[in-house]
Amino acid sequence: MTKFVYADNAATTPVSREVIDAMSVCFESAWGNPSSQHGKGYEAKALIDDARARIARAFRCNANELYFTASGTEADNWAIKGAAMRMKKKGRTHIVTSKIEHHAVLHTCEALEKQGFTVTYVGVDEYGIVDLDELRDAVTENTALVAIMFANNEIGTIEPIEQIAEIAHAKGALFFTDAVQAVGAVDIDLSQLKVDMLSLSGHKLHAPKGIGMLYIRKGVVIDNLIDGGGQEKRKRGGTENVPYIVGLAKAIEIAQSRIPELDEVRRKRDRLISELTKIPYSKLNGHPTCRLPGNVNVGFEFIEGESILMWLDMAGVCASTGSACSSASLDPSHVLLATGVPHEKAHGSIRLSITHETTDEDIDYILEVLPPIVERLRNMSPLWEEIVNKNRQ
Amino acid sequence: MLYSEKVMDHFTNPRNVGEIEDAQGVGVVGNAKCGDIMKIYLEIDENDIITDCKFKTFGCGAAIATSSMATELIKGKSVKEALALTNSAVVEALDGLPPVKVHCSVLAEEAVRSAIADYYKRVGRPIDFELPEEHDEEEVVEED
Numbered sequence: 001m002t003k004f005v006y007a008d009n010a011a012t013t014p015v016s017r018e019v020i021d022a023m024s025v026c027f028e029s030a031w032g033n034p035s036s037q038h039g040k041g042y043e044a045k046a047l048i049d050d051a052r053a054r055i056a057r058a059f060r061c062n063a064n065e066l067y068f069t070a071s072g073t074e075a076d077n078w079a080i081k082g083a084a085m086r087m088k089k090k091g092r093t094h095i096v097t098s099k100i101e102h103h104a105v106l107h108t109c110e111a112l113e114k115q116g117f118t119v120t121y122v123g124v125d126e127y128g129i130v131d132l133d134e135l136r137d138a139v140t141e142n143t144a145l146v147a148i149m150f151a152n153n154e155i156g157t158i159e160p161i162e163q164i165a166e167i168a169h170a171k172g173a174l175f176f177t178d179a180v181q182a183v184g185a186v187d188i189d190l191s192q193l194k195v196d197m198l199s200l201s202g203h204k205l206h207a208p209k210g211i212g213m214l215y216i217r218k219g220v221v222i223d224n225l226i227d228g229g230g231q232e233k234r235k236r237g238g239t240e241n242v243p244y245i246v247g248l249a250k251a252i253e254i255a256q257s258r259i260p261e262l263d264e265v266r267r268k269r270d271r272l273i274s275e276l277t278k279i280p281y282s283k284l285n286g287h288p289t290c291r292l293p294g295n296v297n298v299g300f301e302f303i304e305g306e307s308i309l310m311w312l313d314m315a316g317v318c319a320s321t322g323s324a325c326s327s328a329s330l331d332p333s334h335v336l337l338a339t340g341v342p343h344e345k346a347h348g349s350i351r352l353s354i355t356h357e358t359t360d361e362d363i364d365y366i367l368e369v370l371p372p373i374v375e376r377l378r379n380m381s382p383l384w385e386e387i388v389n390k391n392r393q
Numbered sequence: 394m395l396y397s398e399k400v401m402d403h404f405t406n407p408r409n410v411g412e413i414e415d416a417q418g419v420g421v422v423g424n425a426k427c428g429d430i431m432k433i434y435l436e437i438d439e440n441d442i443i444t445d446c447k448f449k450t451f452g453c454g455a456a457i458a459t460s461s462m463a464t465e466l467i468k469g470k471s472v473k474e475a476l477a478l479t480n481s482a483v484v485e486a487l488d489g490l491p492p493v494k495v496h497c498s499v500l501a502e503e504a505v506r507s508a509i510a511d512y513y514k515r516v517g518r519p520i521d522f523e524l525p526e527e528h529d530e531e532e533v534v535e536e537d
Contacts, residue, residue, distance in 0.1 A: 304428055306394065306453035310404060323428060323453070332428070344425035380410045380457070382432040382449040383425060 002316040005362045009204070009294060010153055010181060010353035011320055015247070016206035022250040023208075026243035034240050035229065044242045051249035058256040059215070061190035067214045067232045068245050072180040072201030073104040074225070075214040078236070079176045079197040080108045080147055082222030084117055087144030087174065095119045096138045096173070097147045098130050099338040100157075105147055105178055106334075117144075127287035128157035128339050136167050143173040150182035150198075154322055154335040154351060155286030156295025158186065165194040174220060180204055184255030185262065185292045196220045200252075202244065207251035211244035258356055265293040268354055268363050272296045275367050279374055281387075285322075285336060285349055294358075297322070299341065299349035300374050302383040308350050311373040317366055323347040396454060397488035403458035408465050411447040417515065420507030422525055423500050429456045431504040433464065437512055441472045448504070455494035462486050463501035472512070476522055478505055 006014070026047065032040030034048055049063075056063040069075045084095060097109050099121045109119045120138040123131050130148055139146060146168035151158045161177060168175035176197040179188065183200045190198070197220065202211035216222065216235075228237015273296055277284055281301040300308070305321030312319050322333030323346070331337075332346035341349070352366065378384040396404070413434035423429040429452035436445035446468045450460040462483050467475040480498035484490050490498060503525035513520050 302451060304452050304456070307404075307457060310454045314405065342426075343428075347425070347428040380407065380449055381451040382421065382430050383451050385412065385432075385449055 003365050004316045005358075005365055006318045007352040007354055007358065007362070007366060008318040008320050009355045010156075010292075010351065012203045012209065013206045013355065015203075015208050016251065016254065018254060019207050019247045019250045023243040023247040026246055030242065034242060035231065044240075047242055047246050048240055051245045054249045055213070055252050058252050059188050059190045060192075061215060062218060064233070065190075065215055065218055067216060067236050068240060068248070069199075069212040069214055069236060070210055070238075070241070072178070072199055072204075072212040075199035075201075075212045076102070076104040076178055077108050078214055078225035079199055079216075079222065080105065080145065081112065082225055083145045083174050083176065083197070084112050085223040086221060088117075090144075092142055092144035092173070093117050094140065094142045095145050095147065096122060096135065096143055096168075098122045098124060098149070098159075100124050100128055100152050100154075100335045101147070101149055102153055102178060102180070105149070109147070122148075124157075124338050126340050127290070128152055128155045128285075128335065129287065129290065130159050130164065132160065132163055132167065135164065139167055139171045139173055141171055143168070143171055145174045145176060147176045147178070150177045150179040151185065151292050152286070152335060153181045154333055155297045155339065156181075156292035156353075157287045158182070158290045158292065162194065169194065181292060183252070184258070185294065187256070187259045190215060190217075197222070202248045202251060205248075205251040205255045207247045208244055211241060211248045213248065261356060262293040265354060265356060265358070268358055268360065269294060269296055271363055272352060272354075272366065273298070276370065279371055282374075283345070285339065285341060292353075294354040296352040296354070297349060298352075299336075299345050301345055301348055302381045302387065303348050303374060303377040305348055305350050307377050308348075308370075308373055311376070312350075312370065315369040315373075317369060320351045320353075322349040322351065394454065394491055394494065396458070396491070399462075399486070399488040400455065400458040400490065403461040403487065404454045407457055407461040409447050409461065409468070410449065412449065413445060413447050416447075418508040418510075418512030420504050420509070420511055422503045422507050423452070425451065428452060429497060429500055431456065431460050431500050433460070433504045433508040435508045435512060437472060443467050443470055443472065443475055452497065453494070455490055455497040456500065458487060459483050459490070459497045459501040460504070463505055467505055472509055475505055476509060478502060 030043045032044040034045040052063045122134050165175045174196045177195050179198045180201045184205050196217045198215040203209040226237050276298045283299050285297040305323030322336045336346040416434040417437040418435040421432045432449045434447045438444050446464045448460040480502040483498040
């Protein structure tokens with residue numbers, strides 16, 4: 001049997017056994033509607049209350065600052081659109097974000113531009129760190145919201161969130177951070193972090209797809225995105241997804257409790273990085289240290305990412321690429337381009353995202369199969385031919 | 394990207410990879426910025442028959458598979474027959490391509506024509522067929 005190594009955890013993670021076990025009670029017996037005025041309803045309501053309290057403990061915040069959503073994307077949409085609409089009433093119609101945000105944030109900002117808001121997209125340095133001087137210049141008394149991600153999903157760069165928050169607050173703007181990639185990889189302590197809103201997604205944390213959360217600091221008021229029944233203190237309509245909320249609480253508790261073990265993940269990440277960048281004409285994308293513990297993103301010149309992925313897949317290794325060829329558009333990753341990586345090099349980049357579950361044997365296996373794939377594809381690349389011929393002369 | 398078995402076969406076991414020294418015609422199309430470059434080498438005898446054909450490609454799975462299939466389809470054929478090769482014939486021979494990958498088959502057709510044009514130029518024959526336009530680096534079309 002071919003070995004199987006899942007190194008695409010930034011895309012999604014398998015649901016853990018503990019999470020499945022925690023959720024099963026909601027399917028088997030506690031299937032009531034939490035809004036119902038009878039025992040079945042109270043039973044479900046108690047499970048949600050308990051889940052919310054446990055998440056609040058894990059993040060050191062207040063349970064009534066947490067709102068469940070159907071995805072990280074919904075939480076991003078709600079935070080940005082809700083804050084924009086609310087702040088517009090105070091005459092603030094400007095939003096500041098970065099060029100390397102996830103599309104859930106970028107496309108939401110673009111939608112607001114069509115509604116008359118102005119948006120400034122702040123650049124990043126070669127490592128993907130937001131340019132704080134540019135940010136300082138961008139934020140004005142007219143700025144409603146600064147929306148900048150905690151950590152980047154493609155290159156793993158961790159942003160200077162505290163400084164960004166200070167810059168936003170100095171001008172009276174709200175600060176929202178998309179922490180979808182950061183939860184479980186960075187200790188989230190909301191008693192210390194000066195963020196007004198923070199979004200996360202369950203399926204990056206070994207909970208199922210279809211559950212997300214938005215933290216809204218006490219005192220911050222934003223408009224609703226989804227109106228409906230009185231759920232989530234009338235802030236987010238729709239019958240609560242009780243099983244997934246219970247699963248999310250379990251997943252967050254586990255993720256937060258395993259923060260001290262991340263040095264092990266970092267060690268494996270750094271082994272991958274140091275070995276893969278020994279391949280000639282390869283380069284690490286992102287920051288060497290301000291980096292998610294499980295993120296590896298390496299560019300290989302003269303070859304294309306989808307071809308690498310196809311060979312890796314046949315060898316049983318799941319990874320992803322910033323190449324255009326993996327998507328419907330012909331443009332490579334906007335994140336790599338924003339860090340100054342040229343188009344032709346962006347096409348040859350791949351991302352490996354590992355977790356606590358990744359073993360040293362898995363790393364060995366990736367290092368065994370990947371370099372020959374790069375060599376094989378280079379041997380059939382006309383660009384590589386040019387380099388070889390040039391070196392021969 | 395989910396590909397047909399034929400595409401996967403030509404991707405994992407590409408036919409005619411390599412270079413031909415002293416080729417009678419060489420064609421290069423595409424550019425690195427767009428993520429696809431195909432280079433085709435032709436060996437042509439005095440009867441205008443393509444006796445050998447090799448390729449090198451920088452690109453995705455579909456780019457490699459279409460290059461491989463295109464070289465298979467023109468090998469042993471006359472130059473005239475090779476000029477009649479269309480991108481849809483390449484797609485058909487591969488049992489189809491995902492819509493976003495059809496441009497790879499266009500590139501394969503263009504690479505063949507560009508190699509034949511090079512051959513015509515070398516033997517002093519007028520180029521009496523349409524040549525692919527230079528791919529302008531700015532003309533990146535989104536195919537949503």
